[in-house]
Amino acid sequence: MFTAAELPTDDKPRFYAELAAQARALLSGETDRIANAANLAALAYQALPTINWAGFYFYDGRELVLGPFQGKPACVRIALDRGVCGAAASQRRTQVVADVHAFPGHIACDAASRSEVVVPLVRDGQLIGVWDVDSPEPGRFDEEDRQGMEALCAVYLESLEAA
Numbered sequence: 001m002f003t004a005a006e007l008p009t010d011d012k013p014r015f016y017a018e019l020a021a022q023a024r025a026l027l028s029g030e031t032d033r034i035a036n037a038a039n040l041a042a043l044a045y046q047a048l049p050t051i052n053w054a055g056f057y058f059y060d061g062r063e064l065v066l067g068p069f070q071g072k073p074a075c076v077r078i079a080l081d082r083g084v085c086g087a088a089a090s091q092r093r094t095q096v097v098a099d100v101h102a103f104p105g106h107i108a109c110d111a112a113s114r115s116e117v118v119v120p121l122v123r124d125g126q127l128i129g130v131w132d133v134d135s136p137e138p139g140r141f142d143e144e145d146r147q148g149m150e151a152l153c154a155v156y157l158e159s160l161e162a163a
Contacts, residue, residue: 016148
């Protein structure tokens with residue numbers, strides 16, 4: 001049985017290193033992308049302070065489709081030319097947005113969300129989806145969060161390697 005340990009919130013690099021270690025332990029030995037996405041979303045949602053949504057959208061070859069998440073009900077389908085998730089997917093570059101209301105084409109799935117970070121998930125050169133985290137606080141995410149979220153996504157992608 002996996003038990004998440006309390007994480008230090010006063011040092012972001014250490015926080016994310018320990019969160020990634022917990023994620024690696026949680027996903028160890030499992031290769032199913034849905035099971036691992038569900039567990040990673042739950043772990044992150046419990047560990048990350050001041051967030052209101054954490055989850056996955058998977059690319060089906062045409063658009064992003066909602067995957068496992070924690071938070072309020074969400075938009076089910078997102079075109080690659082829409083919103084922060086679409087930008088991350090189409091540009092294959094992590095998006096850190098301090099004020100989602102100022103982002104062109106932003107999709108308001110949860111009106112309480114004010115800032116967002118979205119990491120594209122690319123495996124063997126192919127887009128498989130995005131990891132999306134929202135916060136009700138403007139400017140919640142910074143460069144350390146970007147690096148930490150990308151490290152979490154690397155753990156997720158590693159868990160799929162044996163599949």
